[in-house]
Structure formats: structure tokens, C-alpha cells
Amino acid sequence: MRGLRRTPVEVTLVDRQNYHLFQPLAYQVATGSLSASEIASPLRAVFKRQKNVRVLLAEAIGVDLAAHTLEVGSLPNGDEGSTLAYDTLVVATGSRYSYFGHEDWRTHAPELKSLPGALDIRARILRAFEAAEVETDPAKRAAWLTFVVVGAGPTGVETAGQIAELARDALPRDFRSADTQQTRVLLVETADRVLGAFTPKLSSKAFHSLQTLGVTPLVGHTVVDITAASVSVQNAAGAVEEIPARTAIWAAGVTTASFARVLADAAGVETDRAGRVTVQPDLRLAGHPDVFALGDMVRVGEKVLPGVAPVAMQQGRYVARVIAGNEARPFNYKDKGNLATIGRSRAVAEVGPIRASGFPAWVLWLGVHLVYLIGFQNRLLVLLRWLFSFATHGRGARLITPR
Numbered sequence: 001m002r003g004l005r006r007t008p009v010e011v012t013l014v015d016r017q018n019y020h021l022f023q024p025l026a027y028q029v030a031t032g033s034l035s036a037s038e039i040a041s042p043l044r045a046v047f048k049r050q051k052n053v054r055v056l057l058a059e060a061i062g063v064d065l066a067a068h069t070l071e072v073g074s075l076p077n078g079d080e081g082s083t084l085a086y087d088t089l090v091v092a093t094g095s096r097y098s099y100f101g102h103e104d105w106r107t108h109a110p111e112l113k114s115l116p117g118a119l120d121i122r123a124r125i126l127r128a129f130e131a132a133e134v135e136t137d138p139a140k141r142a143a144w145l146t147f148v149v150v151g152a153g154p155t156g157v158e159t160a161g162q163i164a165e166l167a168r169d170a171l172p173r174d175f176r177s178a179d180t181q182q183t184r185v186l187l188v189e190t191a192d193r194v195l196g197a198f199t200p201k202l203s204s205k206a207f208h209s210l211q212t213l214g215v216t217p218l219v220g221h222t223v224v225d226i227t228a229a230s231v232s233v234q235n236a237a238g239a240v241e242e243i244p245a246r247t248a249i250w251a252a253g254v255t256t257a258s259f260a261r262v263l264a265d266a267a268g269v270e271t272d273r274a275g276r277v278t279v280q281p282d283l284r285l286a287g288h289p290d291v292f293a294l295g296d297m298v299r300v301g302e303k304v305l306p307g308v309a310p311v312a313m314q315q316g317r318y319v320a321r322v323i324a325g326n327e328a329r330p331f332n333y334k335d336k337g338n339l340a341t342i343g344r345s346r347a348v349a350e351v352g353p354i355r356a357s358g359f360p361a362w363v364l365w366l367g368v369h370l371v372y373l374i375g376f377q378n379r380l381l382v383l384l385r386w387l388f389s390f391a392t393h394g395r396g397a398r399l400i401t402p403r
Contacts, residue, residue: 020046024372025373033162058075061259065267110249128247149185185215186216186245
């Protein structure tokens with residue numbers, strides 16, 4: 001959108017939420033480090049000075065590519081729907097976590113792709129400690145103090161590390177009966193190592209950093225069942241273990257948002273196993289030069305790009321240049337590296353030729369995330385919150401709010 005601020009076009013932004021979420025920090029809301037308002041910015045505030053942008057709170061539910069119209073629903077005034085005409089359509093509906101055909105697990109293991117999901121997880125984590133405080137049966141108390149994070153990508157690793165630090169650093173003096181330092185945090189990963197997108201050396205360092213924090217990484221293990229009271233995992237030999245655990249968090253595997261299928265059906269094209277729509281090298285939909293699609297919901301030809309924010313950001317800037325008539329080359333993603341924080345002063349980083357771990361990588365992680373966070377006020381608030389937490393080991397956003 002900002003790439004079109006000096007282009008003589010009228011832009012309508014359709015979103016079912018009235019805010020932009022900085023998703024890489026959603027896990028910090030889930031673990032009480034940050035408040036929701038510190039990583040989310042109201043869309044109308046973001047674009048208040050960009051007069052050629054109109055924000056519409058609604059959900060895209062259909063598209064007619066021949067008629068050049070978009071159907072939207074869930075309007076805030078109660079209307080069932082409306083139709084918008086377009087000259088150019090840009091679709092970037094993102095992705096959601098895939099439960100690999102076990103949608104019933106979603107109830108017991110919420111995901112971290114949304115702000116409601118992060119707030120739900122925060123409530124579940126804090127309620128688990130409250131339940132442990134009043135539980136007198138040692139076995140049941142141990143189950144309340146056992147947390148299972150499924151998926152050892154950056155989100156899973158960061159979440160597991162934060163839960164461990166919360167239990168061991170922030171909470172021990174707050175409770176009288178429950179010993180939060182007895183908390184077990186299990187990180188389950190089907191692959192043979194954590195952070196598979198990183199080099200084996202950095203992956204190994206992350207593994208050992210997790211262990212130092214008190215996290216138990218279960219690599220080579222697959223989740224086969226999740227209930228309200230337990231998580232069952234299968235090891236490489238096929239043996240299944242049922243782990244009593246009252247809190248599970250899902251951070252494994254993604255699939256596209258539902259509108260990707262709507263767009264594919266309208267265009268008469270197939271999607272891949274993850275639901276991604278194939279686009280041309282210039283990010284246009286084949287046969288429809290007025291339709292662009294980008295982000296997690298697409299693959300460029302047969303190439304699947306990483307499902308990370310820098311990809312979508314670069315594609316967004318590219319599409320803005322194409323619409324403005326300033327870009328003729330095919331889209332080319334410039335990989336700027338990978339970053340993952342594990343805990344206090346612990347992180348791993350791959351940025352160009354730089355391979356770093358520990359405190360230097362952690363400082364780099366902090367700086368990069370502050371730069372990409374939208375809004376000066378949010379940057380300042382998050383920086384102050386991080387500095388306070390670093391100095392005091394505290395968590396200032398430990399509120400249990402209604403689900």
C-alpha cells in the first residue's frame with residue numbers, strides 16, 4: 001500500500017480485522033512479554049495520511065474474474081454482503097496452521113497465527129499455573145505444569161523458550177503451593193533437528209540452548225493424538241507414549257487461508273498440497289493479467305518460497321512497482337537470512353555470510369524486529385518493555401482475559 005502512495009490510483013484495502021498484526025512477535029503476547037496493542041496497529045491509523053487508500057472492514061468471500069468484481073461479507077453494519085468492482089486485484093490472504101487432517105486437535109492445541117490465538121494461548125498458559133496452585137494431587141499438578149509445543153520451527157522454538165523462562169524466572173515468587181520451577185516444556189518435532197531451515201551447526205546450538213533453559217526437545221517424534229488431558233507422541237521406532245499435559249500449542253505445518261481455494265476455483269487452476277495457487281514469475285494469475293497474488297498463499301511457477309514475512313514484503317513492493325509501471329523484470333526474492341530467538345540473551349542468526357549465536361545474535365534479532373515493527377510508538381513501547389524485562393526478569397502482560 002505504501003508503495004502506491006505517490007501513484008495516481010485509488011486503493012481499497014479489504015480486511016476482516018481492523019489492525020495490522022506483526023506476527024513474528026505474537027508468541028510474546030502468548031507468553032505475557034508484550035501486550036496485544038504493542039504488536040498490532042489500527043489500519044486506519046497506519047493509512048491516515050495516505051489519502052488514496054480506503055479501508056473496508058469486511059471479509060472477501062468470492063470473486064468474479066470475468067466481471068472484475070470482488071464479493072465481500074461480514075460487514076460491520078450487519079449487511080450480508082456487497083460487491084466491489086476493480087481494475088486490478090491484489091490478493092494476499094496468507095496462511096494458517098495445518099492440523100494434517102486432525103481438525104479436532106485445534107480445540108485442544110490452539111495456533112499462533114492470529115491475535116485471538118495468541119490471547120487464547122496466554123490465557124491457557126496462565127490458567128494452567130493457577131490450576132497447579134490449587135491442585136493437591138501430585139500427578140494432576142504435574143500434568144498442569146507440563147506444556148507441549150508441537151513444531152520446532154522458529155515459532156515453536158521461541159514459544160517453548162519463553163514458556164520455560166516464564167516458569168523459571170518470572171513466576172516462582174508469585175505462587176505459594178505450586179513450584180513453577182518444576183514445569184516441563186516439551187518441544188515435539190518430526191524432523192531430526194530443531195530449526196531445520198538453519199545450518200546444522202546453528203541448529204545444534206539452538207538445541208543445547210533449549211536444554212539449558214529447561215526445554216526438552218523431542219526430535220524424531222510425531223504427535224499422533226491430542227486430548228484435553230494428554231498428548232500422544234510416536235518415536236522413530238514406532239513406540240507411542242501418552243504424555244499427561246493439560247496445555248498444548250500448535251506450531252507445525254501451514255496451509256493457505258480459505259480464499260486461496262476461492263481464487264483457484266474462479267480461475268480454474270489447481271493448487272498444491274498446501275493449497276498454494278500457482279502464479280507467473282511476475283506474480284500475476286495465469287490468464288488474468290489484472291490479478292496479482294502473493295505471500296504464503298502462492299508458489300511462483302514450481303518454486304515454493306519460504307513462508308516468512310520478508311517474502312511477502314518484497315512481493316508487495318514488487319507488485320506496487322508493477323502497478324505504477326516501474327517494474328518489468330520477473331520477481332526475484334532476495335534471501336536476507338534467518339533469525340530465531342531462544343530465550344534471554346540466546347538466539348541464532350544467519351544473515352548473509354554472518355553466522356552468529358548467543359548474545360550477539362540476540363541483539364541482532366532485537367534490532368531487526370524493532371525496525372520492521374510498524375509505528376514509532378510501538379517500537380518505543382516494545383523497546384522499553386524488553387529493557388524492563390531484561391533488567392527485572394518480569395512479564396508485565398500476564399492478564400487472563402475472556403476467550
